[in-house]
Amino acid sequence: MSTKLAKWIFYVGTISSAVLFLFLTWDTHRQIGTLTHADRLSDEVVAGKRVFQKYNCNDCHTILGFGGYYAPDLTKVYQRRGESYIRRALAQPEVLFAKSFRKMPQQNLSSEEIDKLVAFFRWVNDINTNDWPPQDSKKRRKSGVNRLLESATMSLGAALFKENNCFDCHSLKGVGGDTGPALDDVGSRLTLDRIKQQIRNPEALNPDSEMPAYPDLSESDLQALADFLLKQKGGE
Amino acid sequence: MIKYESQRVAYPYFVIALLLFGLQVIMGLWLAINYAFTLPQSLVDVFPFATARAFHTNLLVLWMLLGFMGGTYYMVPEESESELYSTKLAYLQLVILVGTGVAALIGFLFGWTQGRPLLEIPFELDLLVVLGALIFLFNIAMTLIKAKNWTMIQGTLLGGLTFLALLYLFGIPFYKNLSIDWYYWWWVIHLWVEGAWELITGAIMAWILMRITGVPRKTVEKWLYVEIGLFLFTGIVGTGHHYYWIGAPRYWLWFGGIFSALEPLPIAFMVWDTLRHVKERRVEIKNKAVLTLAIGSVIYHFIGAGVWGFIHTLPQINYYTHGSQITVSHGHLAFFGAYALLIITIFYYAFPNLKGYSNYKQTLANWAFWITSSTMMIIGLVFGVAGVLQTYLERIMGLGYMNAQAQMQFWFKIAIFTGVFFLAGVIMWIYDLLNLKPAESES
Numbered sequence A: 001m002s003t004k005l006a007k008w009i010f011y012v013g014t015i016s017s018a019v020l021f022l023f024l025t026w027d028t029h030r031q032i033g034t035l036t037h038a039d040r041l042s043d044e045v046v047a048g049k050r051v052f053q054k055y056n057c058n059d060c061h062t063i064l065g066f067g068g069y070y071a072p073d074l075t076k077v078y079q080r081r082g083e084s085y086i087r088r089a090l091a092q093p094e095v096l097f098a099k100s101f102r103k104m105p106q107q108n109l110s111s112e113e114i115d116k117l118v119a120f121f122r123w124v125n126d127i128n129t130n131d132w133p134p135q136d137s138k139k140r141r142k143s144g145v146n147r148l149l150e151s152a153t154m155s156l157g158a159a160l161f162k163e164n165n166c167f168d169c170h171s172l173k174g175v176g177g178d179t180g181p182a183l184d185d186v187g188s189r190l191t192l193d194r195i196k197q198q199i200r201n202p203e204a205l206n207p208d209s210e211m212p213a214y215p216d217l218s219e220s221d222l223q224a225l226a227d228f229l230l231k232q233k234g235g236e
Numbered sequence B: 001m002i003k004y005e006s007q008r009v010a011y012p013y014f015v016i017a018l019l020l021f022g023l024q025v026i027m028g029l030w031l032a033i034n035y036a037f038t039l040p041q042s043l044v045d046v047f048p049f050a051t052a053r054a055f056h057t058n059l060l061v062l063w064m065l066l067g068f069m070g071g072t073y074y075m076v077p078e079e080s081e082s083e084l085y086s087t088k089l090a091y092l093q094l095v096i097l098v099g100t101g102v103a104a105l106i107g108f109l110f111g112w113t114q115g116r117p118l119l120e121i122p123f124e125l126d127l128l129v130v131l132g133a134l135i136f137l138f139n140i141a142m143t144l145i146k147a148k149n150w151t152m153i154q155g156t157l158l159g160g161l162t163f164l165a166l167l168y169l170f171g172i173p174f175y176k177n178l179s180i181d182w183y184y185w186w187w188v189i190h191l192w193v194e195g196a197w198e199l200i201t202g203a204i205m206a207w208i209l210m211r212i213t214g215v216p217r218k219t220v221e222k223w224l225y226v227e228i229g230l231f232l233f234t235g236i237v238g239t240g241h242h243y244y245w246i247g248a249p250r251y252w253l254w255f256g257g258i259f260s261a262l263e264p265l266p267i268a269f270m271v272w273d274t275l276r277h278v279k280e281r282r283v284e285i286k287n288k289a290v291l292t293l294a295i296g297s298v299i300y301h302f303i304g305a306g307v308w309g310f311i312h313t314l315p316q317i318n319y320y321t322h323g324s325q326i327t328v329s330h331g332h333l334a335f336f337g338a339y340a341l342l343i344i345t346i347f348y349y350a351f352p353n354l355k356g357y358s359n360y361k362q363t364l365a366n367w368a369f370w371i372t373s374s375t376m377m378i379i380g381l382v383f384g385v386a387g388v389l390q391t392y393l394e395r396i397m398g399l400g401y402m403n404a405q406a407q408m409q410f411w412f413k414i415a416i417f418t419g420v421f422f423l424a425g426v427i428m429w430i431y432d433l434l435n436l437k438p439a440e441s442e443s
Helices: A003-035 A043-054 A077-081 A083-091 A111-125 A138-150 A156-163 A192-200 A219-230 B005-036 B041-046 B049-080 B087-109 B123-147 B152-171 B178-213 B217-242 B252-261 B264-279 B288-311 B315-321 B325-355 B363-396 B401-434
Strands: none
Touching (some): A003 B178, A003 B217, A077 A111, A083 A111, A156 A219, A192 A219, B005 B049, B005 B087, B005 B325, B005 B401, B049 B087, B049 B123, B049 B178, B087 B123, B123 B152, B152 B217, B178 B217, B178 B264, B178 B288, B178 B325, B252 B315, B288 B363, B315 B363, B325 B363, B325 B401, B363 B401
């Protein structure tokens, strides 16, 4: 190879890639407003982003998949946990995660700061991320559960228990999280109606409840889930 | 044996970079402890993981930049055949940058942060970094202008350094839109490590190889053109592999996927190029440690950045691995191979000359290389296993973040155990370089 050809490879390679990249950047700017619902980017959301940066949340949590890998991704936290759970985690992490093997620092946030962060997470939740992350993708979760149902290895209630992340906090036969109580004998402790209320709106029963509410479950799904839990009577 | 007195300014840059490297590794061990064990709330409240991570990553950037800058100050006088424009400016710049670094680290402890990973340092300190970079570029540019001895290697080096400084500017403003924020965050991070830093690496590696092998400049420079052309062709649009899931248009899955799948090519080319130069050497290579380090660096560069990058760069795979410990595995192997080993190569080339030995005892240097290289490979694999577990349990099985993490803790214990040996290797490097002894024949 001659030096002349080598130089050409350098110039053509670099310039073509740079021109393409700058063009795509220009086009991305044209589209990103729609993809991120920039019209909903209110002052409160921007203030929430400032709070998010002020407390360096991003060096433990990822958001859009970037940042520290030490704590859960926050892209879809609004959908996954709901507003009241987020508020509790921000205000009293030392209580909410008292039993967790990994802790979140108590940052002494003001209630205004918490409001702003919630607004920020609500906005981030609706960014069009091409259905990422998979663990929060409703589409993928639904199809995974449907596969289990089709193979008849699981009842609808059990499938819903898994689909709604109940195992994150509760355990059955020793499998699952320990933030919430184990549910092996929940059917002998609570009535059907009490179980349904607890799922639908835990704070109505106990204002200090750490459990997120599930207002979006359909009535029939709620019934199936509660039926499944009622069968958990403890013992073998 | 140095040829120009002003090359000595490189020495304090190197020594500080080495010590910061040691500190970075200690912080890394602390991070692994955070993963593997439960820490009390009272400790988490005052020194959270986030602060320790900011330490770990900012120390990395600082020591590597000091290594590059010191390397440039060492190389430019010989390459341009003239003294530096100003040694006073070089020392002033060092004081500014190190002072900024120390202020930033102390600031993090008290929550003074911009809160964006890797770019945590606050706006006021950003201005000082820019000032330091401007002094540096001015000093190098003036040296070259006065010397009127332009070479392609110097051009690549100065081009890379200028590109590096320009890109930093995109990381300074506050972006209202989170998606746009990450879009330009990657202009700093990706275009640094897969653009500007590769130019600097290419130039330094070419120069050291030319010096130790005696291969003619014409050959070295010709292949360097091809190498950096390929790096920039694949690396610039390759930035798109970070844009799959951030709210950017869907076509990035195509552009990012295709261009980044080609990114291993220039690294493979660099490996081939290096090995060929060594094979065609015209002089006997006395500084064997530098040869080992240089070859080790390019091969590790290929594994860590090329292979490990490739395995999770396609969108079909990245959908599941994005934001998991897989990235951690890739980051450690790539940074260690491509940049840490490269800078250590510079040190082992420059230190004996700065101290005036043509030959030195290389036992410890070899031990340190093999210990750090093998333990970092284990650490990379351990993070990789943790990442595969996380991907499978959290993202495919839907087990929930914390339940998946509980299954991963064991692997972080292995990482701590291995990390202690890695730290020992790094300490050996620091000790050896600071206490270099001439070889028996010379003393």
